[in-house]
Amino acid sequence: MKLYIVPTPIGNLEDITLRAINVLKSVDVVLAEDTRTSGSLLKHLGISKPMHSYHIHNEHQSITRIIERMLKGETMALVSDAGTPAVSDPGFLLVRECIKYGITIECLPGPTAFVPALVNSGLPSDRFTFEGFLPHKKGRQTRLQNLVNEDRTMIFYESPHRLLKALQQFSEYFGPDRQACVSRELTKIYEENVRGTVQEIIAYFSEKTVKGEIVIIVGGKPDEKKKSSEYSDEN
Numbered sequence: 001m002k003l004y005i006v007p008t009p010i011g012n013l014e015d016i017t018l019r020a021i022n023v024l025k026s027v028d029v030v031l032a033e034d035t036r037t038s039g040s041l042l043k044h045l046g047i048s049k050p051m052h053s054y055h056i057h058n059e060h061q062s063i064t065r066i067i068e069r070m071l072k073g074e075t076m077a078l079v080s081d082a083g084t085p086a087v088s089d090p091g092f093l094l095v096r097e098c099i100k101y102g103i104t105i106e107c108l109p110g111p112t113a114f115v116p117a118l119v120n121s122g123l124p125s126d127r128f129t130f131e132g133f134l135p136h137k138k139g140r141q142t143r144l145q146n147l148v149n150e151d152r153t154m155i156f157y158e159s160p161h162r163l164l165k166a167l168q169q170f171s172e173y174f175g176p177d178r179q180a181c182v183s184r185e186l187t188k189i190y191e192e193n194v195r196g197t198v199q200e201i202i203a204y205f206s207e208k209t210v211k212g213e214i215v216i217i218v219g220g221k222p223d224e225k226k227k228s229s230e231y232s233d234e235n
Contacts, residue, residue: 001074003075004078006077006085007108009082010083015110023077027077030042030079034053038081055090066094067103070103078094082113082213087132088132114157116183117193120183123179124152129153129155130155131147132155134158140169148221157216160211161210164206167198171198171199174198177197179218179219180198181216182205183214184211184214
């Protein structure tokens with residue numbers, strides 16, 4: 001009995017690892033966020049395995065059945081539509097239950113969108129905070145307010161139709177001159193990384209129709225004491 005956490009490509013299918021392919025070939029069942037999306041990937045890889053739906057809307061109801069099957073000896077692989085399961089995707093609850101029942105868990109390394117976006121941004125990557133998706137309504141302003149004094153680089157996921165709203169709120173809470181980068185369609189043909197101040201990026205996307213998955217990287221709050229010291233040294 002074992003659960004494999006298997007990252008899948010975020011766009012470019014060549015980013016699947018040899019180990020991930022071998023694991024998907026070896027398991028009894030593949031748990032998929034969307035069986036159609038994962039089914040296409042398995043078909044591309046020449047893999048035929050039983051698949052079961054496991055997503056945010058059914059995970060509470062399906063966990064008991066999944067755990068029971070693994071306790072009887074089945075080995076399963078959990079995949080999401082793209083990237084690493086449990087990172088802004090379903091998976092945390094299942095991992096927690098496996099730990100509770102003594103089921104072995106093995107998480108493979110692999111694709112996740114925020115790492116290339118962070119490195120591409122040119123913003124400090126030695127210390128950062130991953131915020132994922134902000135709440136759509138309730139709690140959104142509170143979360144932003146709590147980040148006003150954050151001095152680490154901040155990472156956000158966002159949907160295309162909320163991009164401008166998010167950037168405008170970042171301008172309001174963090175300031176229009178805060179450095180940022182918006183990455184979209186990572187690893188795909190039309191990959192784009194737009195860098196600059198929040199205000200400059202707002203101006204750019206105000207004139208553009210946006211599609212694809214989006215990662216926003218925002219610089220942390222500048223150290224005013226350090227800036228003041230540097231200014232004094234120059235003078």
